[in-house]
Amino acid sequence: MDCIEGARKYIRNDSVDLVITDPPFGIAGDQVHKHYHRKENFVLHGYQEIETAEYAAFSRDWIKEAERVLRPGGSIYVFSGYSNLLEILNALRQTKLLEVNHIIWKYNFGVYTTKKYVSSHYHILYYVKPGGKVTFNTHIRYGPDEKDTKGRSLNYQDREDVWIINREYKPGRVKNKNELPSQLLIKIIQYSSNEGDLIADFFLGGFSTAKTAVGLNRAITGFEINPSAFKYHLSELQKVQPGYLLKQIKSGKGKYPANKNKKWNEMEILSLYKRYHEIYNQLQNKSRTIKILQEEFGRGYFAILNKIEQMPGHIVR
Numbered sequence: 001m002d003c004i005e006g007a008r009k010y011i012r013n014d015s016v017d018l019v020i021t022d023p024p025f026g027i028a029g030d031q032v033h034k035h036y037h038r039k040e041n042f043v044l045h046g047y048q049e050i051e052t053a054e055y056a057a058f059s060r061d062w063i064k065e066a067e068r069v070l071r072p073g074g075s076i077y078v079f080s081g082y083s084n085l086l087e088i089l090n091a092l093r094q095t096k097l098l099e100v101n102h103i104i105w106k107y108n109f110g111v112y113t114t115k116k117y118v119s120s121h122y123h124i125l126y127y128v129k130p131g132g133k134v135t136f137n138t139h140i141r142y143g144p145d146e147k148d149t150k151g152r153s154l155n156y157q158d159r160e161d162v163w164i165i166n167r168e169y170k171p172g173r174v175k176n177k178n179e180l181p182s183q184l185l186i187k188i189i190q191y192s193s194n195e196g197d198l199i200a201d202f203f204l205g206g207f208s209t210a211k212t213a214v215g216l217n218r219a220i221t222g223f224e225i226n227p228s229a230f231k232y233h234l235s236e237l238q239k240v241q242p243g244y245l246l247k248q249i250k251s252g253k254g255k256y257p258a259n260k261n262k263k264w265n266e267m268e269i270l271s272l273y274k275r276y277h278e279i280y281n282q283l284q285n286k287s288r289t290i291k292i293l294q295e296e297f298g299r300g301y302f303a304i305l306n307k308i309e310q311m312p313g314h315i316v317r
């Protein structure tokens, strides 16, 4: 059914941990789906577009509902092309949701053009509802010490806001237009939810978000207005083994500081200053001193550095 009506009827206030959704882009005669050289007879018909003139009001209405159903601290990721990005941003800014990141997803098989640049990205707008604890599992995929062959942090690279993730070929399988790749959905779900959380997708389409969510042992709710897509993909979703993806995904390795995110108390700060002076006087090297203090105080490098830089009389070297 229609997601606005459906959310009002079926989803309680403050009940959803994470919304991931990919609304119709409002491009009349959308050609995007024709670019993967695929056989159209495997594409389910009845995909519902939104008229350009209605797009702003439509976006405001469903985003207002998404804000209502999210729990305080819950996260929302909205996919958008560039044509109607302005309407989505305007609708988000008319809520109390807070902007966290504006992610660019670069995909393969962009729309082929000769007299202009090839369009090969989407926008992913990541916002949170204020007033509660936000789930962001910083080290769920790559631990703090994991490095690539050039010594660069894999965690840092994975959390950069430009994502290069290929679309998936699904030759010979029934599909919806514009299905999202599972690697992209796994990433969002891992960072912004925990097992057992409830995820909502207001525009289920080919149920990619739903199938990935169940595969990662999350619960799912959502809507799709196209009855044939809904019926077909719901029966496919019922075949997904809850949690089956958990065995396939990589999880972050490495040591985490024992007192990470714990508030510093006054005694601890005074003892940090004392130890800093003692060790620094011997080593005469700030970064080696901090590394020793990391072990002693169970804190990360930057947590120690920040405190040291706030030390009365400290001279930044």
Ligand SMILES: C[S@@+](CC[C@H](N)C(=O)[O-])C[C@H]1O[C@@H](n2cnc3c(N)ncnc32)[C@H](O)[C@@H]1O
Residues within 6 Å of the ligand: 001, 002, 003, 004, 021, 022, 023, 024, 025, 046, 047, 048, 049, 176, 177, 178, 179, 180, 202, 203, 204, 205, 206, 207, 208, 209, 223, 224, 225, 226, 229
């Ligand atoms: C871009 S697709 C979603 C694709 C989906 N993320 C996937 O990976 O398969 C948007 C979907 O929203 C559906 N839709 C359009 N208007 C709707 C509405 N008012 N309520 C619910 N679904 C709607 C369309 O039929 C289409 O399947």
